Amino acid sequence: xxxxxxxxxxxxxxxxxxxxxxxxxxxxxxxxxxxxxxxxxxxxxxxxxxxxxxxxxxxxxxxxxxxxxxxxxxxxxxxxxxxxxxxxxxxxxxxxxxxxxxxxxxxxxxxxxxxxxxxxxxxxxxxxxxxxxxxxxxxxxxxxxxxxxxxxxxxxxxxxxxxxxxxxxxxxxxxxxxxxxxxxxxxxxxxxxxxxxxxxxxxxxxxxxxxxxxxxxxxxxxxxxxxxxxxxxxxxxxxxxxxxxxxxxxxxxxxxxxxxxxx
Amino acid sequence: xxxxxxxxxxxxxxxxxxxxxxxxxxxxxxxxxxxxxxxxxxxxxxxxxxxxxxxxxxxxxxxxxxxxxxxxxxxxxxxxxxxxxxxxxxxxxxxxxxxxxxxxxxxxxxxxxxxxxxxxxxxxxxxxxxxxxxxxxxxxxxxxxxxxxxxxxxxxxxxxxxxxxxxxxxxxxxxxxxxxxxxxxxxxxxxxxxxxxxxxxxxxxxxxxxxxxxxxxxxxxxxxxxxxxxxxxxxxxxxxxxxxxxxxxxxxxxxxxxxxxxxxxxxxxxxxxxxxxxxxxxxxxxxxxxxxxxxxxxxxxxxxxxxxxxxxxxxxxxxx
Numbered sequence: 001x002x003x004x005x006x007x008x009x010x011x012x013x014x015x016x017x018x019x020x021x022x023x024x025x026x027x028x029x030x031x032x033x034x035x036x037x038x039x040x041x042x043x044x045x046x047x048x049x050x051x052x053x054x055x056x057x058x059x060x061x062x063x064x065x066x067x068x069x070x071x072x073x074x075x076x077x078x079x080x081x082x083x084x085x086x087x088x089x090x091x092x093x094x095x096x097x098x099x100x101x102x103x104x105x106x107x108x109x110x111x112x113x114x115x116x117x118x119x120x121x122x123x124x125x126x127x128x129x130x131x132x133x134x135x136x137x138x139x140x141x142x143x144x145x146x147x148x149x150x151x152x153x154x155x156x157x158x159x160x161x162x163x164x165x166x167x168x169x170x171x172x173x174x175x176x177x178x179x180x181x182x183x184x185x186x187x188x189x190x191x192x193x194x195x196x197x198x199x200x201x202x203x204x205x206x207x208x209x210x211x212x213x214x215x216x217x218x219x220x221x222x223x224x225x226x227x228x229x230x231x232x233x234x235x236x237x238x239x240x241x242x243x244x245x246x247x248x249x250x251x252x253x254x255x256x257x258x259x260x261x262x263x
Numbered sequence: 264x265x266x267x268x269x270x271x272x273x274x275x276x277x278x279x280x281x282x283x284x285x286x287x288x289x290x291x292x293x294x295x296x297x298x299x300x301x302x303x304x305x306x307x308x309x310x311x312x313x314x315x316x317x318x319x320x321x322x323x324x325x326x327x328x329x330x331x332x333x334x335x336x337x338x339x340x341x342x343x344x345x346x347x348x349x350x351x352x353x354x355x356x357x358x359x360x361x362x363x364x365x366x367x368x369x370x371x372x373x374x375x376x377x378x379x380x381x382x383x384x385x386x387x388x389x390x391x392x393x394x395x396x397x398x399x400x401x402x403x404x405x406x407x408x409x410x411x412x413x414x415x416x417x418x419x420x421x422x423x424x425x426x427x428x429x430x431x432x433x434x435x436x437x438x439x440x441x442x443x444x445x446x447x448x449x450x451x452x453x454x455x456x457x458x459x460x461x462x463x464x465x466x467x468x469x470x471x472x473x474x475x476x477x478x479x480x481x482x483x484x485x486x487x488x489x490x491x492x493x494x495x496x497x498x499x500x501x502x503x504x505x506x507x508x509x510x511x512x513x514x515x516x517x518x519x520x521x522x523x524x525x526x527x528x529x530x531x532x533x534x535x536x537x538x539x540x541x542x543x544x545x546x547x548x549x550x551x552x553x554x555x556x557x558x559x560x561x562x563x564x565x566x567x568x569x570x571x572x573x574x575x576x577x578x579x580x581x582x583x
Contacts (some may be wrong), residue, residue, distance in 0.1 A: 032286050032385045036294070045362075075378050077285050079445050087444040119287030120383070127380050139377060151307045151321070155370040158325020159332070160378070166326070166333035173337065193339075197347070197462065200339035201469015204349055207337065208358070208470060209478060211330035218322045227344060 009062045009132040016060035020243040021138035022145035027250050028130045033125040034254045038261050040115035045121065045261035051123050052253065060133045067132065071125040078120075084113040136160055162214075169210055173203045282433055282456075283375065286383030290440035298388030304396045305369055311362040328370040331355060347462025352398035352429075353406075353422035354467045358474070358481065361403040368395035393432040398425040398506065418471050419464035426463045430456035443451055453483060480496070 010017070016024075031052070038045045057064050090108030097103075134142070140160070144153045179197065219227075289297075312320055331351040338348040349370075355364035372390050375381035382390045402421035409417035434452040438445035475482045 010292065019401075024424045028556075029384060032383065033291075036287060036289070036291060036385060041436055070380070073285075074299075076307065077288065079449055080437060083444045083447045084442065087447075116287055121287075121532065123286030123383055123385070124380050127376075127384055131378055131380075136378070149306065151309050152305070152366060152373075153368055154321045154327045155328055155366055158321060159328035159370045159374055162326050162329040163332055163374070166329045170333040175266065194465065196339040197465035198469045200337055200348070201466045201471075202473045203337045204334050204354070205470035205473030205477075207334055208327075208354075208474060209329055209481075211326050211333075212323075212478075212481065215323045215326035219319050222322060233582055258353045 009060075010135050012061050012133075013061060014061045014133070016056065016133045019133075019246065020239055021134050021142035021144045023129055023239070023247045025139065025142040025146065028126050030251055030254055031126045034258050035119045035123050035126075037258055038119065040113075041111040042115075042261040045257055046115075046118045046229065048257045049122050049262075052257075053122060056126075057129055060129065062129065062132045067125055067128045070128055071121055073124060078117055081113055081116045084116065085109040088112050128129050134248055162211075165210055165214075166207070170207055173207060177203065266433050282430060283372075283382030283396070284386040284436070286386050288383075288437060288440065288442045289386055289389055293440045294385055294388055297392040301391040301396050305365055305391065307410055308360055308362040308365040312366055315360075315362070320363075324367050325360075325370070327355065327359070328367045331367060331371050332374070337466075337507075339462075347459065347466070349466045349470075350394075350398075350426060350463055352394060353402035353418070353463065354470055355420055356399040356402045356425075357421065357467070357471060361399040361439055364399040364403075365395055368398065371395075389433075393429040393436070395556050397432055398429050400513075401425040415468050415472065419468045420555075422463045422464040422467040423460035423522060426455060426460035427456050430459075 031049070035049060038049070054064065057067060057186055085105050086103045086109060088109035090106035092104045093108050093110065094105040095102065096105075131139070137157075140153060140157045143156065144150065281513075331349075331354075334349045334351055334354075336348070352364065352368055359367070369391055372382065372387065372395055376384055376387045377388070400453050402425040405421040405424050406417050409420060430452045431449065434443070434445070434449045437443045437448060471482070
């Protein structure tokens with residue numbers, strides 16, 4: 001697993017890639033907020049928000065199809081919202097019997113369910129747009145810019161740096177277990193569930209110790225290079241007027257969409 | 264048919280990532296309340312950790328946050344193609360104390376939301392509240408309350424309780440937002456996570472036993488929060504608060520029950536259940552909300568007493 005696997009669109013040249021990270025982060029938050037404020041059943045507003053995403057993605061020269069496919073991540077959660085289909089009072093569309101329970105799909109239930117799914121999907125698409133156009137240092141700096149505590153931001157920065165190192169470490173542990181787990185067809189490898197859980201626990205414990213000891217080495221290395229409790233960066237970021245103008249325009253657009261949706 | 268349903272629908276749900284609420288599922292007041300609560304507690308955790316760990320905290324906690332993330336890859340076969348794996352909140356809490364664990368889980372959830380779209384950006388406030396704030400508080404409370412009786416039982420129960428209560432919190436937030444029907448999703452979430460919690464407990468105890476055997480110094484030198492004597496009470500208070508909150512979400516009759524009542528088949532469907540727990544209410548109390556709250560409190564106290572008793576018995580056996 002390599003860090004670049006996430007960053008395949010970050011090297012593109014586009015006006016969006018040049019925008020300030022803070023502006024993009026706040027703009028995406030505003031977009032998600034607009035999605036959640038849209039009343040259910042306002043299909044026009046959802047279409048407009050979708051058009052905003054299509055436009056923003058085109059401006060960034062990121063292929064739409066890839067983001068669309070990755071945007072389905074929230075889908076498993078739809079199971080929770082499925083109950084909406086049956087629980088909203090309204091005109092009955094479909095009546096069926098599920099194991100002795102008679103349930104009805106109502107029109108209101110269907111509208112509520114579809115709206116929740118659209119909101120969730122649009123929000124995920126916009127979040128994907130953010131990660132496809134903003135480098136990880138810029139995003140971490142944006143977090144600091146919007147007031148996340150310095151300590152938390154520093155932990156996030158470190159975590160992302162070592163994520164792939166430790167994922168490789170975990171992968172090696174899994175490979176070692178696989179190599180030692182001979183099994184006959186149709187039989188699970190190893191002993192009882194309890195035994196398997198203990199093996200997994202041992203692997204986690206071993207991964208913890210490797211991580212802990214690695215963090216000690218990292219700390220020594222940092223101290224020997226002059227670390228005194230604060231991460232220093234060269235980048236001095238100041239907002240350009242153009243960034244602010246783009247942001248204001250974007251927020252106005254969202255405001256108009258929401259205003260029309262609430263009419 | 265059942266197998267198809269399981270592999271296509273239920274097995275993906277089995278992944279604990281299903282606990283990360285995406286955007287669009289929560290109403291704005293609920294999300295803002297969650298953000299406010301988690302911001303206050305995490306802000307306090309930042310101050311506590313700054314005082315305890317000094318400047319070496321950043322590499323340590325950053326790498327351990329990455330460890331939690333990578334540790335979630337290590338799975339074990341349960342049955343029927345499903346596998347259990349670690350969530351890690353309880354493990355981090357027991358090893359590093361509640362405040363450091365809060366910051367680590369905050370980093371994990373933030374990176375999952377920002378870089379992997381696992382959980383929403385605005386919904387992150389709620390995800391933080393349940394998995395970065397509630398999970399360490401619950402597991403620390405349970406662990407501190409019971410560790411003197413039996414260390415591994417305490418760790419296992421702490422892991423189990425943290426998973427189940429976080430799941431109940433998610434269900435309550437979704438129900439308060441009007442996205443799900445309380446009566447359907449709360450038992451489903453609690454039930455599924457009562458099972459997931461067992462896996463979490465087994466792996467947590469396994470990992471702790473391994474660490475205790477190899478680096479016992481890490482188990483004893485862990486920073487403890489100030490006033491550890493109060494922790495059992497704090498844990499109990501949080502559990503009671505959840506019990507109090509849950510019925511508020513269902514003061515209006517659940518949609519499904521309502522529809523069922525309107526159509527007049529509710530008696531046929533629910534008769535056997537009502538015999539055991541009459542409508543999840545406390546018998547003899549006429550006000551429905553009050554009765555539900557009472558039932559919740561009694562249930563919580565019963566669970567608390569049961570765990571204390573269990574740990575007591577287990578300790579006596581090991582002492583003998």
